[in-house]
Each structure stands twice: as structure tokens, then as C-alpha cells.
Amino acid sequence: MLTRRTSLKLICSFISIFTLPKNAISKKSIRRYELIAKKGQHTFDNRVMSNLSLFNKVNPGPTISGIKGEILEVLFKNELDEPSSIHWHGIRNLNKMDGVPGLTQKLVYPGESFLYKFPINNAGTFWYHTHHKSWKQNAQGLHGVLIVKDNDSELNERDIILVVDDWRLDKNNQIHSKSFGSLHDWSHGGRIGNYLTINGKSIPNIQIPSEGKIRLRFVNTANARIMKLQFNNQIPFRIISIDGEYCIPFESDNITLAPGQRIDVILENAKDIQNLFEISSNDDFEVLKFKHKNNISNNIDVLNYNKVINSPPSLEENVKTFNIKMEGGAMGSLDKAFFDGKVQSFRDLAINEKKLWAFNGKIGDYKLNIADVKINDVVNLKIWNNTRWHHAMHLHGHHFWVYSKEFGKDLRLVSRDTYLMKPREKNEIFFVAKNPGKWLFHCHMMSHNASGMVGIINIV
Numbered sequence: 237m238l239t240r241r242t243s244l245k246l247i248c249s250f251i252s253i254f255t256l257p258k259n260a261i262s263k264k265s266i267r268r269y270e271l272i273a274k275k276g277q278h279t280f281d282n283r284v285m286s287n288l289s290l291f292n293k294v295n296p297g298p299t300i301s302g303i304k305g306e307i308l309e310v311l312f313k314n315e316l317d318e319p320s321s322i323h324w325h326g327i328r329n330l331n332k333m334d335g336v337p338g339l340t341q342k343l344v345y346p347g348e349s350f351l352y353k354f355p356i357n358n359a360g361t362f363w364y365h366t367h368h369k370s371w372k373q374n375a376q377g378l379h380g381v382l383i384v385k386d387n388d389s390e391l392n393e394r395d396i397i398l399v400v401d402d403w404r405l406d407k408n409n410q411i412h413s414k415s416f417g418s419l420h421d422w423s424h425g426g427r428i429g430n431y432l433t434i435n436g437k438s439i440p441n442i443q444i445p446s447e448g449k450i451r452l453r454f455v456n457t458a459n460a461r462i463m464k465l466q467f468n469n470q471i472p473f474r475i476i477s478i479d480g481e482y483c484i485p486f487e488s489d490n491i492t493l494a495p496g497q498r499i500d501v502i503l504e505n506a507k508d509i510q511n512l513f514e515i516s517s518n519d520d521f522e523v524l525k526f527k528h529k530n531n532i533s534n535n536i537d538v539l540n541y542n543k544v545i546n547s548p549p550s551l552e553e554n555v556k557t558f559n560i561k562m563e564g565g566a567m568g569s570l571d572k573a574f575f576d577g578k579v580q581s582f583r584d585l586a587i588n589e590k591k592l593w594a595f596n597g598k599i600g601d602y603k604l605n606i607a608d609v610k611i612n613d614v615v616n617l618k619i620w621n622n623t624r625w626h627h628a629m630h631l632h633g634h635h636f637w638v639y640s641k642e643f644g645k646d647l648r649l650v651s652r653d654t655y656l657m658k659p660r661e662k663n664e665i666f667f668v669a670k671n672p673g674k675w676l677f678h679c680h681m682m683s684h685n686a687s688g689m690v691g692i693i694n695i696v
């Protein structure tokens with residue numbers, strides 16, 4: 237990872253506006269990167285080359301990092317043979333930089349560029365991915381990690397990124413393209429793969445220090461697979477950050493990561509861990525081996541922190557409540573839904589339109605307003621997942637609070653940007669509408685999003 241990071245084109249510069257009075261001088265550091273999307277080859281197993289779509293010829297894409305308070309400037313060049321865009325998952329972004337074609341920007345066509353420029357005001361683990369036909373483009377490899385650091389230190393060898401991904405490959409290790417758009421996948425759990433990777437490799441050796449504290453940043457970039465991870469000997473995960481938001485640290489024997497979610501953990505002593513297992517099925521399997529390396533410096537500045545932990549808004553005043561009933565999919569209760577100006581049967585929607593999921597009886601798209609609110613309103617979404625399926629619900633432009641049911645028996649109030657709703661779960665998510673614009677609220681099982689599980693929170 238370090239090689240990849242250091243090979244990036246990174247230019248740090250300062251701008252000053254000298255024409256303003258002295259006390260109004262704004263001095264913000266700009267981090268500049270270039271991301272080129274292009275077809276290319278990658279090997280998952282160091283033997284067979286697979287044809288993928290890649291950012292800067294690598295998977296995961298290059299790690300982009302900056303320091304809280306800086307401005308990030310990323311020149312995106314599209315050298316694919318189809319249009320695309322980039323979404324910055326978890327960043328409380330400027331609406332016009334959010335990367336949603338047809339809503340916040342125009343499609344970036346082959347041969348075109350788009351300059352993303354936005355402040356990074358919250359430290360944490362984020363990621364970026366294509367937001368056009370992501371059910372296909374993300375599955376072909378177009379994603380990477382974005383780290384916003386708290387202080388002026390660079391990422392170091394005690395701060396380790398682990399990108400967990402799931403691919404559907406044929407027997408020649410090529411992307412199984414024939415099944416893109418499969419109605420079965422779209423109406424069930426999404427495009428579940430058959431090949432798991434960590435940082436783009438199958439069961440890699442991940443180098444960590446031989447002892448002392450380390451921070452591990454887990455990111456699930458898969459299209460649909462929910463991962464459950466456990467260390468050897470059930471060494472507990474000390475969770476310090478969830479979806480790029482610091483939390484009061486707590487321990488868990490394992491972690492569950494739905495598509496789009498991140499969890500950062502601290503380990504007191506790196507020597508305790510030897511490997512990591514995926515345990516969501518009855519068949520636990522090893523996904524990586526940790527290789528301990530001596531002579532890694534004791535630089536643990538990234539771990540000695542006094543972090544800002546945000547607090548939830550009061551639900552007493554200024555609250556705007558909206559009910560959202562999620563319906564659809566296989567074995568569901570949705571027999572008809574509103575789409576394209578009329579009510580249509582579920583069968584017709586599925587076969588003719590490939591639309592399968594609805595909010596409150598309406599097939600979702602970028603025109604479906606779920607909530608119209610004003611800046612500083614407290615938005616409370618009362619959500620009922622009345623389907624047989626899990627859904628990783630992601631809000632753009634904001635983090636939200638939720639009494640999460642995922643960390644053991646007890647409810648835990650956490651701040652997230654993506655929450656995994658269990659089948660039949662009823663829950664509420666709430667947040668202060670701080671960021672003006674039209675923001676997507678959608679399922680991050682990417683084929684669910686494409687087939688109707690998406691709507692807009694409009695903040696004016």
C-alpha cells in the first residue's frame with residue numbers, strides 16, 4: 237500500500253487571497269490528485285490477469301488522503317468507453333460535488349474530465365466510487381479509499397487500510413459479465429460474488445508491526461455482500477470510529493460491514509493477531525494473514541488522540557418526521573406500485589421496466605422526493621423495511637443518528653452514513669439538515685438502488 241500511495245501524483249500547495257484585507261485572508265491548503273478511469277488488467281492471485289476497470293491502473297484505486305480543514309481537488313479523467321462520475325461516500329460535500337449524474341452534475345463522457353473540488357472538514361475513513369451504473373462499474377473495480385486525517389501526520393505503517401471486496405468471477409478469473417443486470421440478483425440480495433479480496437488480493441499477507449498499537453480501517457466496497465469478520469482467537473475489535481465518525485470506543489468480538497460501511501479499530505498489541513476470518517456463513521474462511529515486521533517505528537501519533545465525538549440532536553423541537561415504508565423484491569408484499577405516471581403491477585414493473593423496489597408504494601428515482609425540509613430542521617425518517625431482504629441505507633451529504641441493532645443485544649446510538657436494515661426491521665434515523673441541496677437516500681446494494689430503492693431528501 238505504501239508503494240501505491242507514494243507513487244501518487246500529490247501536489248500540496250497553498251493559496252492566499254492577497255487582495256482582501258489582512259484579517260480576511262483565507263489560507264487553505266489544497267491537496268491535488270488525478271484519477272483516471274480506464275480498462276486495465278489486475279491480478280487477484282499473482283497468477284492470472286483479470287480484465288477490470290480501474291482508477292490509475294490499480295485496485296483498489298489509489299488511496300487519497302488529506303488533513304481535516306484542507307481542500308481536496310481531484311481531476312477525474314474518463315478514459316472508459318462509457319460515461320461515469322465519482323461519488324465521495326461519507327463526505328458532507330458541496331451538493332454540486334457529490335457526483336450523482338442526473339441530479340448534481342452531468343455525466344462525464346469518454347474523453348471528458350471533471351474537476352471535483354471540495355473541503356474535507358471531518359476526519360475519518362471514507363471511500364470513493366463511480367456513481368453511474370455502479371451495479372456494473374463498481375463491480376468492475378472502480379473504487380478506492382479516501383482518508384481524512386486529524387493532524388498533519390501522513391498515513392504511517394501503524395495505520396492500516398483493509399478494503400474488503402467481493403467479486404463474481406468465472407473459472408478464468410474474469411468478471412462474470414453475463415450476469416450483469418440479472419433480474420434474480422436485483423430482486424434478491426443483489427449481485428453477490430464468489431471471490432473475496434482484501435486490498436485487491438486473495439488471502440494476502442498484510443504487513444503489520446511486530447508489536448505495539450495499530451489502527452485498522454475496514455472498508456466494504458462490495459456491490460452487495462455483507463461481511464462478518466473475526467480475528468483468530470476472537471481477539472476483540474476495539475471500535476473507535478464508524479463510517480468515518482469517531483465514537484466512544486467499545487469492544488466487539490466481530491464486526492459486520494454492509495456495502496459502503498467502514499469501521500476503524502485499535503489493537504493494543506499487533507502481535508496478538510495472525511489472521512482474519514469471514515464468518516457470515518457456516519463455513520468460516522481465512523481472508524488474510526498478518527505478517528509481523530520488526531523495526532517499525534513507534535510513531536503512534538495517529539493513535540494518541542483526543543477526538544471530536546459529535547452528539548445527537550434533540551428530538552424535542554423543530555422535528556420533521558417522515559414515514560418510509562420499504563417494499564418490493566422477491567417474496568415481498570408489493571403487488572403494484574406507482575411508476576412513470578401510473579400504477580403498474582409488480583409483474584409488469586419487473587419484466588418491462590426492471591423496477592422492483594418502492595418507497596411508500598412508489599418506485600424510487602431521482603425525482604422521488606421523500607422529504608422537503610429547511611436548513612437546521614431536525615429530520616426524522618421512520619423507516620420500515622417491509623421486505624425479506626437486508627438493505628444498506630445510505631444518505632448523501634450528511635451523517636445520521638440511529639439506535640443500531642447490530643452490536644449485540646443492546647441498542648447503541650451511533651452516527652453513520654450507511655445503516656444496514658434487517659428484513660422487517662423498523663427503525664428511525666435522524667439528523668440535522670445542515671447541508672443544502674438535493675441528497676440521495678438509497679440502498680447501497682447497488683442493484684437495489686438501480687431498480688427503485690432510491691429517493692431524494694430536499695434541503696432548502
Ligand SMILES: [Cu+2]
Pocket residue numbers: 626627628679680681684685689
Ligand atoms: Cu437494498
